[in-house]
Amino acid sequence: MSKYIINGCNKIEGTLRIRGAKNAILPIMAATILNESISIIHNVPCISDVFVMIRILESIGCKVSYSEDTLIIDSSNVNFNKIDEEYVRKMRSSIIIMGAMIGRLECIEISHPGGCAIGARPIDLHLKALECLNVKIEEHDGVISCCRQYLEGNEIRFERTSVGATENAMLAAVKARGITKIYNAAKEPEIEDLQNFLNAMGAKIKGAGTDYIEIEGVDKLDKVEYSVIPDRIAIGTYMVASAMTGGRLEVEKAIRAHMEPISNVLTNAGCNINYTESGLTLIPPKKIKTIDFLKTSPHPGFPTDMQSQLMSLMTLSDGITIFFETIFENRFMHCKELIKMGADIKLLTDKICMVTGVESLCGGKVKSTDLRGGASLVLAALAAEGETEISDIYHIERGYENLEEVLRSLGADIRRI
The missing domain is CATH 3.65.10.10 (Enolpyruvate transferase domain)
Structure with a gap:
C-alpha cells in the first residue's frame, strides 16, 4: 500500500488549475x-x-x-x-x-x-x-x-x-x-x-x-x-491548504456560483477571497477565525464533501467550532486520526462534534479512513510541525488527481512511497 510522507510548515502558494469534477x-x-x-x-x-x-x-x-x-x-x-x-x-x-x-x-x-x-x-x-x-x-x-x-x-x-x-x-x-x-x-x-x-x-x-x-x-x-466543469471540492481543498499554511493561492477557471458556499465560509474564517474573470485568489488570514457552528446541507448549503477539510482548518482556529453533519453517516471517522496529530476534538454524537483550536499540530503516523477524511489528514500534515506518514492513500486517489504533484508544485514537501 502506498503512503504519503509530508514534512509540514511550508506555505502552499502559487497558481492552481484543477480539471473536471x-x-x-x-x-x-x-x-x-x-x-x-x-x-x-x-x-x-x-x-x-x-x-x-x-x-x-x-x-x-x-x-x-x-x-x-x-x-x-x-x-x-x-x-x-x-x-x-x-x-x-x-x-x-x-x-x-x-x-x-x-x-x-x-x-x-x-x-x-x-x-x-x-x-x-x-x-x-x-x-x-x-x-x-x-x-x-x-x-x-x-x-x-x-x-x-x-x-x-x-x-x-x-x-x-x-x-x-x-x-x-x-x-x-x-x-x-x-x-x-x-x-x-x-x-x-x-x-x-x-x-x-x-x-x-x-x-x-x-x-x-x-x-x-x-x-x-x-x-x-x-x-x-x-x-466537464471544474472540481469545486478539489479547489476548496487546496484553498484550505493555503489558508492553513499562510500561502496566497490563485485558482484558474473556478466558477463563482459553484465556489461561494465554500468561499463564504472561508471568508468568515478570515480569508480574503476575490473573484476574477478567470477564477479567484485567496489571501490567508494572519490568524484563523473560529466558525462557531457549521452544518452541512445540500447545495447551496455547505457541502458535506468539504466538512472534514474545514475541520482540519478549525483545529488551528482561535476558538470552538461545532460541526453538525446532516448528509451522511460515518463522516467523522477522520477525527481520531486528527486527534493523533494534536487536534482537540470531542465527538458529542454520531453526527455532532466539537473542535477547539490549538496552537499547532504535530506530525505522526495516521491512516486515511475515506476520500475526504484522507484529504483532511493531508491538510493537517501540511500545517503540522515535523513529519507525517499517511497510509491507505488509495482512498484519497479516488478523488484527487496527482495530489502530491500538485502540492509539490505549490511548495509542499510531500512524497509518495
Whole structure:
C-alpha cells in the first residue's frame, strides 16, 4: 500500500488549475450509454474512480480511450446487461450506471452498492424513481434486477434530496415516453452539468440547479463533444491548504456560483477571497477565525464533501467550532486520526462534534479512513510541525488527481512511497 510522507510548515502558494469534477464526470460517463454513438469528453480528471467507471463501461461492450484529459467513449455496441459486483464494491457511486442502462436495455442486473441490502443508505430512492418510470424491480441474493417493456414518463417526488437518485432518474427518463417531472431534485452544480451534457446529445431537460426538473422524452440521442466543469471540492481543498499554511493561492477557471458556499465560509474564517474573470485568489488570514457552528446541507448549503477539510482548518482556529453533519453517516471517522496529530476534538454524537483550536499540530503516523477524511489528514500534515506518514492513500486517489504533484508544485514537501 502506498503512503504519503509530508514534512509540514511550508506555505502552499502559487497558481492552481484543477480539471473536471469527480462528482460530474462519473454520471456523465454513465450517460454516454444512452446515445449509442461517440462521446468526446474533455477536462476529465485522472483519478481512480474514472478508471473504475472505464472498466464498467468496457465490461458492457463500450470502447473507451483516454488520453491527456480527453475520454472518447463509443457505446454503439453495448452487449452485456450485468455489472460485476467487484466494480460496485470498489465504487459505491457506480449505482448511477443503473438509470442509463435501463434507458438503453430492457433488463439489467447490478449488485447492491458496497454489498448492502435494499433500504440501507439510501438506494431506496433510486429504485422508487425507476419504479415510477414503469421499471419492475426485484432483489435476490444481493443483486438488483430491473426490467421494463418501455419507460413511461411520470411524476417523481423524492421524500428527501439525493444527488445520485436525481441523476439516475434523469438518466432513465431521457428516453421515456412523455414528460417526467422530478420534485425535490438535488440542486448541485454536477446535476446541472449532467443536464447540459444530455441536452448536448439532444435530450430535452430543463430546471437542473433548482428543486424541479422537467424532462421530455426523446427517441434518439446523438454524438456529443463536451467539457466537464471544474472540481469545486478539489479547489476548496487546496484553498484550505493555503489558508492553513499562510500561502496566497490563485485558482484558474473556478466558477463563482459553484465556489461561494465554500468561499463564504472561508471568508468568515478570515480569508480574503476575490473573484476574477478567470477564477479567484485567496489571501490567508494572519490568524484563523473560529466558525462557531457549521452544518452541512445540500447545495447551496455547505457541502458535506468539504466538512472534514474545514475541520482540519478549525483545529488551528482561535476558538470552538461545532460541526453538525446532516448528509451522511460515518463522516467523522477522520477525527481520531486528527486527534493523533494534536487536534482537540470531542465527538458529542454520531453526527455532532466539537473542535477547539490549538496552537499547532504535530506530525505522526495516521491512516486515511475515506476520500475526504484522507484529504483532511493531508491538510493537517501540511500545517503540522515535523513529519507525517499517511497510509491507505488509495482512498484519497479516488478523488484527487496527482495530489502530491500538485502540492509539490505549490511548495509542499510531500512524497509518495
